[in-house]
Amino acid sequence: MLVLDLALKSLRNRAFSTSLTVGSIALSFALLIGVENVRVGMRESFSNTISQTDLIVGTKGGTIQLLLYSVFGMGAPTENVSWEAYREWAEHPAVEWTIPYSLGDSHRGFRVVGTNEDFYRHYRYRGGQEIALAEGRPNADLFDVTLGADVAAELNYALGDEVSVTHGLGELGFITHDHMPFTVVGILDKTFTPVDRAIYVTLEGMEAIHWEDGAPPASDDEHDHAHDEEAEAAHDEDDHAHDEDDDDGHDEDDHAHDDEAEAAPADDGHAHDQEVEAAAADDGHAHAEDISIEDVEISQVTSFFVGTTDRRDVLQLQRDINDFEDEPMMAVLPGVALNEMWQGLGYAETGLRLVAIFVVLVGLLGMLVSLYTSLNERRREMAILRAVGAGPNRILALLVLESVCLAGAGALAGLALVYGLLAAGQSIVEAQVGLFIPIRPPGPIELLLLGAVVTAGFLMGFVPAFKAYRTALHDGLAVRV
């Protein structure tokens, strides 16, 4: 107790150097804990992107690829799954629910996702949270769209705004489907998952996007392979428009259509609508706005999520889907796939952690230097302590204890700093980078790191302590400088 009292008073006496040392350890430890928190936050937000989904099913291909395009909205599927095959699995007795997705289009850089009401009913993220609407209603009609929170915020869209959709995935896709009068009917709550960065339409709406001339095709055969023939079809359409168009007033519009890739969508869209109207009337096609959702036939989906009635059936179901003979299909366990993907990113984690550990070591080395250099001016103090009966062991203990106190105080201050920063900056980080870092009481990792730093402080304390020990033994009561 005496030695602890001495250590604390001695540290307090050197308040300036003590606070500098504690401060540097605190900062370095805060970095370590901060990295750990960010890592956990990243991992959690990553593996909680979806939850309660038992299987993700798509066409045969890479596991990670399937995960990327169906969960993270990255990359493109190579093939789709036919509607018939999807329905077959959706009605499988082991399957409780499915969420079908039709992907491949974008609007001003955001994904357009075709899905149905099952998405609102069954999609879960971050431990079972449901998709909720910030405003409006879920998209249900053919030309309804619901926006992810980020889409609405970044593109500054409000309910009732009209949206044009691009086929393809670029900022400006190959063909702008301006003639589709999509209207924003709902905006989703922020989820901090890729859901925020997507635009939701009905599966039927997604099909409609792929009608080349803004109206349902006369014959279905032509459009089963809409994707493959898109480019050609577009050319046809242009030619067609030229032929039909006798009115001078529409010349400009035609030009605009030719240069679609650069054209501003809004104005063009309106003009195109008129053109389409004319074309449709001449061709005997139905007008886009006259089509009801019931008239649209869905030909395919890109992938679908599956929830099973009984989780014990998952593996069997996965095998069955993988062995499906009618179409090449693949089912993956999202947990396993996410884990696999995270492993691939793991080296970045390790790198971050290593850097943080080295920074803490530097902080502790700073402490060691500070203690060591203070020893010379403390020789008198050591001699006095020796004279009043302190053994060299007590001198050793005093310095080790000072070191432990510095490391401990630094670590605790660092921990406090992290919580302070988290409390102050959590929402900012969330808003800026979409990373939700949970604030929770110090867990085993924090305690482990705290223990490690204090232990390191303890061990490092022996360096100045041994020096003091030797000095104390050698100097005795004299102070030789």
Add this chain to the structure above:
Amino acid sequence: MTLAIDVRGLRFRYGRGPWVLDIGELSLERGARAFLFGPSGSGKTTLLGVLAGVLEATEGEVRVLGEDLASLSGAQRDAFRAEHIGYVFQMFNLIPYLSVLDNIALPARMSAGRRARLDGAGVKETAALLADHLHIGDLLKKPVTELSVGQQQRVAACRALIGSPEIIVADEPTSSLDFDRREAFLRLLFQECERAGSTLVFVSHDRTLEGMFSRTISLPDVNKAVL
């Protein structure tokens, strides 16, 4: 009654260096007020280190209060010193980060043996009483850095005296004081040593104080290691 100090055939050197001490015989009866005289470099501080058990005699026998220091382990010598010896340095006697009171109380907190000699009184009370005796009772709460040199030496004396150790060793405690204060300090020190029944070993290179002591030991005469 055993002698306070009894040294026979003591030889000491640091490591493999030259001999610093070579003392055939030196003894001091209990209750003495000894003036240990010697110029700088005559081995005074080294001798005190050996007597206090901080340094280990290279050869010979050193008995303090009848205890053969060579038979004690390092830790036992530390404990022995804490309990039986009060020490006053030439200057810078005080731990800078402790208050006056904490400095005085330090030996009593360091050693249970020393604590046991407080005659049932508390550490603080005893420290305050001693401080009163040395006319520094009003300084107890002050940080030691605010004290004058003379005040610091009195605090050091109080620290040496607390718990009435059998031996008080003072290593030139007055060399930084002017003459009048030296005498005043010495009188107070004598008075308290008497009250505590302590033997005083007072070291100085300044012979003007010699007359106040009951016995004078000239180190150059005793220590054959110094030419």
